[in-house]
Amino acid sequence: MHPSSVRRFLLSRLLRAWPLLGVACCLLPLFVLAFRSHPALDDFGFAGASRGQSWWAFQSWEYQHWQGTYTTNALLTGINPLAHGLLEYYWLSPLLVLAALVLGAWQLCRALLNPPHRAPATALLLMLVLVQLPSPAEGLYWLTGAWAYLLSGAIALSWGAQLVRAAQTRSPLHFVAAGMLTVVLMGTNFVTAALLAGLLLLLVLRSKAGQRAPWLVLTALALVCLGVAVAAPGNVHRLATVQAPQLGLGRQVVLAVCKAGVAATYSLLNWFGNGLLLAVTLLLVPAMGRLALQPTLALQRLTRSPWLLSAVTLGLVLAAFLPTYLTVQLPPPPRLRNVIYLLFVVGWLLSAYAWVAWWVQQGHVLPPLPAYVRLALLGWLPLALATDHNTHLTHAGIGQGYTAVVQAYRDWLSGDAARYDAAQRARYATLRATAAPGVGLPPLPVQPVTLFYYDISANSTLWGNQAYAQFFGKKAVWVQPPSAKP
Numbered sequence: 001m002h003p004s005s006v007r008r009f010l011l012s013r014l015l016r017a018w019p020l021l022g023v024a025c026c027l028l029p030l031f032v033l034a035f036r037s038h039p040a041l042d043d044f045g046f047a048g049a050s051r052g053q054s055w056w057a058f059q060s061w062e063y064q065h066w067q068g069t070y071t072t073n074a075l076l077t078g079i080n081p082l083a084h085g086l087l088e089y090y091w092l093s094p095l096l097v098l099a100a101l102v103l104g105a106w107q108l109c110r111a112l113l114n115p116p117h118r119a120p121a122t123a124l125l126l127m128l129v130l131v132q133l134p135s136p137a138e139g140l141y142w143l144t145g146a147w148a149y150l151l152s153g154a155i156a157l158s159w160g161a162q163l164v165r166a167a168q169t170r171s172p173l174h175f176v177a178a179g180m181l182t183v184v185l186m187g188t189n190f191v192t193a194a195l196l197a198g199l200l201l202l203l204v205l206r207s208k209a210g211q212r213a214p215w216l217v218l219t220a221l222a223l224v225c226l227g228v229a230v231a232a233p234g235n236v237h238r239l240a241t242v243q244a245p246q247l248g249l250g251r252q253v254v255l256a257v258c259k260a261g262v263a264a265t266y267s268l269l270n271w272f273g274n275g276l277l278l279a280v281t282l283l284l285v286p287a288m289g290r291l292a293l294q295p296t297l298a299l300q301r302l303t304r305s306p307w308l309l310s311a312v313t314l315g316l317v318l319a320a321f322l323p324t325y326l327t328v329q330l331p332p333p334p335r336l337r338n339v340i341y342l343l344f345v346v347g348w349l350l351s352a353y354a355w356v357a358w359w360v361q362q363g364h365v366l367p368p369l370p371a372y373v374r375l376a377l378l379g380w381l382p383l384a385l386a387t388d389h390n391t392h393l394t395h396a397g398i399g400q401g402y403t404a405v406v407q408a409y410r411d412w413l414s415g416d417a418a419r420y421d422a423a424q425r426a427r428y429a430t431l432r433a434t435a436a437p438g439v440g441l442p443p444l445p446v447q448p449v450t451l452f453y454y455d456i457s458a459n460s461t462l463w464g465n466q467a468y469a470q471f472f473g474k475k476a477v478w479v480q481p482p483s484a485k486p
Contacts, residue, residue, distance in 0.1 A: 068232025
C-alpha cells in the first residue's frame with residue numbers, strides 16, 4: 001500500500017475514534033467521583049420534611065407553601081434515596097443524571113443522523129458539554145440541584161428527539177411521547193420550562209398551516225402546565241424570603257436586561273475562550289459538508305435557516321440569564337448555568353452545521369482542511385483539555401484547570417475526594433453512635449471543587465443545620481472550630 005494511502009487510512013481511523021476515546025476520558029472521573037459524593041442542605045431538608053406525611057400530602061404542602069415545580073417536588077420525595085432513609089445509596093443520584101444525559105444525547109443524535117454518525121456525534125456532544133460544565137458540584141453531585149436542573153436538560157434532549165421524529169413521521173405516538181415529556185419538563189424549573197415553551201411557540205409560527213394543529217396542542221399543553229407551576233401559592237411565599245433591593249419596575253427591568261446581556265456575553269467569551277468549541281467545530285466542518293449532501297437526513301429540516309437558528313441560540317442564552325436578574329437581581333446560579341450551557345452547545349453545533357449546509361447547498365466548494373492542520377488540532381485538543389491555571393507554579397496548583405474534567409481528575413487522583421468521603425462517613429458514624437441530642441462535628445479537612453456544594457456551619461440554628469439534625473434524629477448539630485477535637 002502506498003504511504004499516502006496508509007496515512008489517509010490511519011487519519012480516518014483516528015478521526016472516527018477520537019470522539020469515543022475523548023468522551024470515555026471525560027466520563028471516567030465523573031463516574032468514579034459519584035461514589036464519593038454526599039448530600040447537602042436541601043437534600044436533607046426534603047428528606048426530613050417529607051417524613052410522616054404521605055407522598056400526596058407533601059406534594060400539596062410544597063405547592064401551597066414553597067414551590068410549584070411539581071416534577072421536581074415529586075422526584076425529590078418519590079425516588080430520592082434520602083427520603084427513604086437510604087443515605088448509603090446517595091451515589092445513585094449522580095449516576096442517574098449522567099445516564100440520563102448520555103441517553104438524551106444519544107436519542108437526539110439518533111433522531112437527527114444516520115447510523116454511522118450517531119455514536120461519534122453523541123460522544124462529541126457529551127464531551128463538549130462535560131469538559132466545560134460550569135458546576136459539576138451543583139449539576140451532578142448535589143441531588144436537589146441535579147434533579148431540578150441538569151436532569152431537566154437531559155430530558156430536554158430526549159424531548160427534542162421526539163419533536164424531530166414527530167415532525168418527520170407525523171406519527172401520533174411521537175406527538176404523545178413529546179406531550180408526556182412536555183408535562184414533565186414544565187414542572188422541573190421555571191427557566192428551562194419557559195425556554196422550551198418558547199421554542200414550541202416558534203415551531204407553531206414556523207409550521208405550515210395544514211400541519212399546525214399538533215404543534216398548537218403541544219404548545220397549549222406546555223403553557224397550561226407552566227401556568228400551573230407558576231401559579232403555585234408557594235412561589236410567592238418563597239420569593240418573599242429573598243431579600244433584594246426594592247427598585248421601580250421600569251428601572252428594575254432595564255437593569256435586569258443590561259446585567260443579563262453583560263453576563264451572557266461574558267459567559268460566551270468564557271465558553272469560547274480556550275478554543276475547544278472552535279477547534280472541534282473546525283474539525284467537524286468536512287464531515288458537516290458531506291452530511292449536507294444527504295437531503296433525507298432529519299437534520300436538514302432543523303437547519304434550513306442558519307440566520308434564524310443562530311439568533312434563536314443567542315436569544316435563548318440571553319433569555320435564560322434574565323429571570324434571576326428580574327426577580328432577585330442576581331446572576332443565575334451555577335446549577336442553572338449548567339442547563340444554559342448544555343442548550344447552548346446543542347444550538348451552537350446545529351447553527352454551525354446550518355451555515356456549512358447553506359454554503360454547500362449554494363453550490364460553493366468547502367476549502368479542504370489539510371491533513372497536517374487536522375493532525376495539529378487533534379494533537380492540541382488533549383493539551384488544551386489537560387492544561388491548568390497554575391500561575392504560581394505550586395504543587396498544590398497542579399491540575400487546577402479551566403475545565404471541569406481536569407478538576408475532576410485532580411480531585412480524584414490527588415486523594416481529596418477520598419479524604420472528603422472518609423470525613424463525611426466519619427460524621428455519619430458519630431451521629432449514629434452518639435445518644436446526645438446535640439452533637440458537634442469536626443470541620444471537613446478538604447472541600448473538593450467537583451464534589452463540594454455546601455456544608456453545615458458553626459451556628460446550629462441555621463436551617464441547613466436544622467435539616468441535617470432532623471435527618472439524623474438530633475436536636476442540634478454544628479461544626480466545631482478547626483482547633484477543637486471531636
